[in-house]
Amino acid sequence: MTVDDGVRGRRVLLAGGTSTAGRTCARALVDAGARVIVVGTDAARLSAIAAEVPGVATERCDLTDADAVDALHGRVLAAHGRVDGILHLVGGWRGGGGLAGQGDDDFAFLLRSLTALRHVSRTFDADLRASDAGRLAIVSSTAVDRPLAGGANYAAVKAASETWVRAVAQGYAKHARDAGREPTAAAVVFRVKSLEGLERALATSFVALWDDEAVAWNDTVIGIDQPV
Structure with a gap:
């Protein structure tokens, strides 16, 4: 298998993939x-x-749950082999009420997305680095560039998630450089204002990550604002 095959034959994990966006991405990936x-x-x-x-x-x-993710990795490895791609769709929205409305309970709820991202990206890191076309992507928000008081919790968690993915991207590049070869893994941020109506555009953009070499995608932010 080569990158010329695109996503065909690749093993792709959709983390938090039972949403409308997850179902749309799953269908697009299977079709590809x-x-x-x-x-x-x-x-x-x-x-x-x-x-x-x-x-x-x-x-x-x-x-x-870190232990649960470790167990998940073992089951996936045994049943399917190493994965070539992960799309992180764990998320949700809580906000409003200005700064006074940015409560700790809401922040804890939103923080679950970052916690899940950390666990999944660390546990499956060796898989993606070993693949000849490993891809990690998350769905972030335009709120990172223009945070509002009523969405401060949400924007802060999304910004932290983007920072984490950029660190993963640097790790992919360093691993390849230390091994004296071209990078084969890429970490990407997709930004949307809202996913509603853009599920197919997200799916198309994610599938397209296998259409080019890793260096074309690693440590990039891709805005999605038009339906397809």
């Missing part, structure tokens, strides 16, 4: 010939996506 593993916490929603998108595998896991 990828082998897809959808991870979520709700058994009913996992069953629904397996029925809706034939060919996907599903795994139930709390991605905020």
Whole structure:
């Protein structure tokens, strides 16, 4: 398999993939010939996506639990082999009420996305670095560039998530440089104002990450603002 094959034959994990965006991405990946593993916490929603998108595998896991993610990695490795791509879709919105409305409970809820990202990207790091076309991507927000008082918690967590992904990108580049070879893994940030109506655009953009070499994508921020 070479990068000329695009995403065909690649093993791709959708973290928090039972949302509308996750189902759309799963369908696009399967249509492109990828082998897809959808991870979520709700058994009913996992069953629904397996029925809706034939060919996907599903795994139930709390991605905020480090031990559970380690166990997930073992199951995925045994059943499917090393993964070539991860799209992080764990998220959610809580906000409003200005700074006074930025409560600790809401912040803790939003922070789960960053915690899950840290666990998944660290646990599957060796897989993505070993792949000849490893890809990690997250969905962030335009709020990072223009944070509002009523969304301060949300923007702060998204900014931290982007910083984490940029650090992952540097790690991919350093690993390749230390090995004396060209990079094969890339970490990417997708930014949207809202995913509503842009699910297909996200799916198309994610699938396209396998259409070029890693150096074209690593440590990039890609805005998605038009439906396809």
